[in-house]
Amino acid sequence: MSDRTQLAIGRNSISVPRLTKRAVEAGIATAMTSLVALFILVLNNVLTGRGGWLNGFNIWLSYMRQPAILGTMILTAFVTTIFLAWQRDGGLKR
Numbered sequence: 001m002s003d004r005t006q007l008a009i010g011r012n013s014i015s016v017p018r019l020t021k022r023a024v025e026a027g028i029a030t031a032m033t034s035l036v037a038l039f040i041l042v043l044n045n046v047l048t049g050r051g052g053w054l055n056g057f058n059i060w061l062s063y064m065r066q067p068a069i070l071g072t073m074i075l076t077a078f079v080t081t082i083f084l085a086w087q088r089d090g091g092l093k094r
Contacts, residue, residue, distance in 0.1 A: 022081050029077035034064060 045056030
């Protein structure tokens with residue numbers, strides 16, 4: 001089995017090691033989770049009249065600077081990525 005795989009970025013495919021592909025997938029998942037949290041916090045501040053967009057962004061920024069929050073997001077993304085890759089490759093062979 002090859003230790004390299006294809007990473008599709010736009011219309012291009014790049015041959016990368018499997019570990020690099022998993023790290024990129026986990027990074028993308030972490031960034032998407034962060035953007036969802038940003039959307040929720042900003043929208044909450046706008047709709048409840050607590051200070052608007054900028055205050056919502058500042059709350060999100062202070063939220064994301066907490067090491068426990070960021071560590072949990074990264075750990076969850078890596079575990080999910082590794083688990084899905086393991087399932088794709090056949091999981092437990094019976």
